[in-house]
Amino acid sequence: SWLARGAFSCLSHCELLNMATAKDRAVLQTIFNPSTPFGDIPGLDEEEEAAAIQGEGGAFASELLEQVKDLELQGVLAAESGDVNTALERFSQAIRLLPERASCYNNRAQAFRLKGDVAGALQDLDTALRLSRGTGRVACQCFVQRGLLNVLRGHEDNARQDFEQGARLGSPFARHQLVLMNPYSALCNQMLMEMMRKLQNPDIQGSI
Numbered sequence: 745s746w747l748a749r750g751a752f753s754c755l756s757h758c759e760l761l762n763m764a765t766a767k768d769r770a771v772l773q774t775i776f777n778p779s780t781p782f783g784d785i786p787g788l789d790e791e792e793e794a795a796a797i798q799g800e801g802g803a804f805a806s807e808l809l810e811q812v813k814d815l816e817l818q819g820v821l822a823a824e825s826g827d828v829n830t831a832l833e834r835f836s837q838a839i840r841l842l843p844e845r846a847s848c849y850n851n852r853a854q855a856f857r858l859k860g861d862v863a864g865a866l867q868d869l870d871t872a873l874r875l876s877r878g879t880g881r882v883a884c885q886c887f888v889q890r891g892l893l894n895v896l897r898g899h900e901d902n903a904r905q906d907f908e909q910g911a912r913l914g915s916p917f918a919r920h921q922l923v924l925m926n927p928y929s930a931l932c933n934q935m936l937m938e939m940m941r942k943l944q945n946p947d948i949q950g951s952i
Contacts, residue, residue, distance in 0.1 A: 808841060808842060809842070809845075811841060812838045812841050812842045812845060812848065815834045815835070815837050815838040815841070816834070816835065816838050816847070816848065816851055818830075818834045819831040819832075819833075819834035819835045819838070819851060819852075820851070822834060823854075823858060828855055828858050828859050829859075831855045831858075832852060832855045832856070832859070835848055835851050835852035835855055836852065838851075839852065844875055845875070846871075846872040846873075846875040846876040846882045846883070846886075847882045849868040849869070849871045849872035850869065850872040850882050850885055850889075853865040853866075853867075853868035853869045853872065853886070853889065854889065856868060857889070857893070862893060862897070865889075865893060866890065866893060869886045869889060869890045869893075870890075872886045873886050873887070873890075879913070880913075883909075883913060884910055884913040884914065884915050884918075887906045887907070887909040887910035887913065887915075888906070888907070888910045888915055888917060888918050890906045891903045891904075891906030891907045891910060891918065891921060892921075894906060895921075903921075903925070904922065904925055906918075907919075907922045907925070908922065
């Protein structure tokens with residue numbers, strides 16, 4: 745029947761939503777799990793991380809860069825222990841030392857998010873995107889995080905644009921969000937929920 749064909753199509757569609765790389769599962773964890781909210785994501789490709797460090801070392805004095813990384817690590821540990829105020833202080837110290845380092849703003853944005861300061865988070869994300877020129881791992885994280893914040897604020901068009909940028913930078917999570925924002929996907933989800941409801945409650949009028 746058309747409903748069976750539609751259900752098969754929707755199930756195939758939903759299977760795509762469950763596919764994600766180790767990196768993006770980690771990204772998702774950093775966004776939704778307050779215990780691991782920051783930018784050093786487990787599962788990053790070692791070559792990518794090495795290239796990022798090499799690029800940073802070329803732009804910033806190595807000793808200063810190490811000092812800033814240590815402050816960022818202290819901020820991460822503080823946030824993981826629930827001390828968001830200390831985390832914000834450490835990230836702000838890092839920014840004062842290296843105001844051109846995009847990841848400092850990305851990390852502080854996530855601390856602002858944990859504190860409930862959406863305006864502060866968005867301002868830092870915009871700064872991080874400007875400094876990163878909208879490219880690379882940090883920019884990818886920023887686009888995903890800003891997209892989710894825009895969803896929460898009800899700014900769907902802005903969220904879609906952010907997820908499109910994140911998808912261009914290689915984030916399957918951003919691509920999945922774009923799929924979920926598609927009206928056809930919403931219809932699929934509605935159909936599947938209705939089918940499950942009828943299967944669980946055979947007495948409901950109508951047939952599947």
